Amino acid sequence: xxxxxxxxxxxxxxxxxxxxxxxxxxxxxxxxxxxxxxxxxxxxxxxxxxxxxxxxxxxxxxxxxxxxxxxxxxxxxxxxxxxxxxxxxxxxxxxxxxxxxxxxxxxxxxxxxxxxxxxxxxxxxxxxxxxxxxxxxxxxxxxxxxx
Amino acid sequence: xxxxxxxxxxxxxxxxxxxxxxxxxxxxxxxxxxxxxxxxxxxxxxxxxxxxxxxxxxxxxxxxxxxxxxxxxxxxxxxxxxxxxxxxxxxxxxxxxxxxxxxxxxxxxxxxxxxxxxxxxxxxxxxxxxxxxxxxxxxxxxxxxxxxxxxxxxxxxxxxxxxxxxxxxxxxxxxxxxxxxxxxxxxxxxxxxxxxxxxxxxxxxxxxxxxxxxxxxxxxxxxxxxxxxxxxxxxxxxxxxxxxxxxxxxxxxxxxxxxxxxxxxxxxxxxxxxxxxxxxxxxxxxx
Numbered sequence: 001x002x003x004x005x006x007x008x009x010x011x012x013x014x015x016x017x018x019x020x021x022x023x024x025x026x027x028x029x030x031x032x033x034x035x036x037x038x039x040x041x042x043x044x045x046x047x048x049x050x051x052x053x054x055x056x057x058x059x060x061x062x063x064x065x066x067x068x069x070x071x072x073x074x075x076x077x078x079x080x081x082x083x084x085x086x087x088x089x090x091x092x093x094x095x096x097x098x099x100x101x102x103x104x105x106x107x108x109x110x111x112x113x114x115x116x117x118x119x120x121x122x123x124x125x126x127x128x129x130x131x132x133x134x135x136x137x138x139x140x141x142x143x144x145x146x147x
Numbered sequence: 148x149x150x151x152x153x154x155x156x157x158x159x160x161x162x163x164x165x166x167x168x169x170x171x172x173x174x175x176x177x178x179x180x181x182x183x184x185x186x187x188x189x190x191x192x193x194x195x196x197x198x199x200x201x202x203x204x205x206x207x208x209x210x211x212x213x214x215x216x217x218x219x220x221x222x223x224x225x226x227x228x229x230x231x232x233x234x235x236x237x238x239x240x241x242x243x244x245x246x247x248x249x250x251x252x253x254x255x256x257x258x259x260x261x262x263x264x265x266x267x268x269x270x271x272x273x274x275x276x277x278x279x280x281x282x283x284x285x286x287x288x289x290x291x292x293x294x295x296x297x298x299x300x301x302x303x304x305x306x307x308x309x310x311x312x313x314x315x316x317x318x319x320x321x322x323x324x325x326x327x328x329x330x331x332x333x334x335x336x337x338x339x340x341x342x343x344x345x346x347x348x349x350x351x352x353x354x355x356x357x358x359x360x361x362x363x364x365x366x367x368x369x370x371x372x373x374x375x376x377x378x379x380x381x382x383x384x385x386x387x388x389x390x391x392x393x394x395x396x397x398x399x400x401x402x403x404x405x406x407x408x409x410x411x412x413x414x415x416x417x418x419x420x421x422x423x424x425x426x427x428x429x430x431x432x433x434x
Binding site for chain 2: 080082092093094096099100101103104105107109110111112116117118119120121122124125126127129131132133134137
């Protein structure tokens with residue numbers, strides 16, 4: 001313990017530590033800025049929607065329901081891969097997230113949140129909507145990754 | 148907003164009122180109609196209690212089982228309702244012929260009692276399931292009301308929505324009276340069998356998505372079999388009504404087709420079996 005402190009108090013080690021700290025801080029700031037830029041539904045360079053956690057084994061996509069509005073209204077996901085949809089009701093009215101084509105149905109009271117697993121989809125287009133506030137139709141596109 | 152209330156209430160009540168309307172009309176043709184209607188009304192009352200319990204869980208003021216347990220409960224409830232519908236139709240088909248004689252001699256008493264429980268449970272599930280969604284919707288909307296005018300139009304809209312659904316109930320009762328019994332029964336039994344298929348498919352969809360999600364089933368299970376979205380999308384108003392009442396899907400996957408085949412295959416087998424039973428029946432009962 002004391003020896004460690006001793007080591008770090010040596011000028012060269014301290015300099016290394018400071019440099020490392022500054023680098024880490026900059027990296028954190030950069031990452032933070034990068035993350036702040038991705039809103040739900042943003043598409044990455046390969047043409048797919050950016051999941052909540054890009055490193056997760058099973059990607060999760062966020063859909064927010066706001067009094068009939070769907071945020072986002074479009075999602076682009078890899079075909080033949082299972083994924084999750086996390087739905088959050090941020091509006092002032094209850095909603096029912098529904099998709100016959102993806103076999104999903106979830107009633108969400110104000111402030112409620114639910115995560116649903118979606119089975120691997122063939123390439124194609126699938127609807128999702130708020131059954132309690134009809135009007136806006138969300139569109140999820142499943143497509144193969146370009147080689 | 149009030150147009151929306153009318154629409155949602157009417158749509159959510161259609162399924163329950165279809166089941167109850169048909170059962171109610173059938174009752175009128177039974178000699179023990181009074182007992183039957185008592186069981187049916189009991190089921191409706193129990194259904195409102197179930198709807199409230201489920202709604203409280205959805206609103207989040209009460210916990211009703213855990214998340215996983217609740218979704219198993221939903222799957223079981225839907226599959227049970229589908230089984231009850233099939234059983235009910237077969238009971239009615241069997242009794243259509245021999246009803247009066249059996250009831251008068253008291254032969255069918257114990258069988259009838261078991262089936263009254265079926266009527267009770269079916270009415271309870273029909274009201275409880277769709278009812279819970281309606282309760283959540285109405286309660287949430289109710290919380291947003293401010294002025295006396297809001298309240299008036301809200302209750303007015305809810306009543307109109309329910310009234311529209313009751314037109315269906317009323318049409319079924321009128322139909323039972325003016326269409327010949329044979330035809331009324333033929334048409335309504337098919338309506339019920341289709342509704343049963345829709346409930347079964349919804350149950351199996353939940354089973355696949357929620358409880359079998361971790362397993363890698365063969366690829367064809369997940370593959371789209373056909374796509375009729377361009378003709379009639381199951382997200383459209385008519386398409387989603389057909390999805391609720393008759394298991395219509397515009398992009399079914401292998402699993403959906405397999406489960407519908409399983410349902411209709413079972414129904415067909417029961418038809419054949421029942422046909423044989425009733426063919427053999429006169430020989431054994433004339434003694």
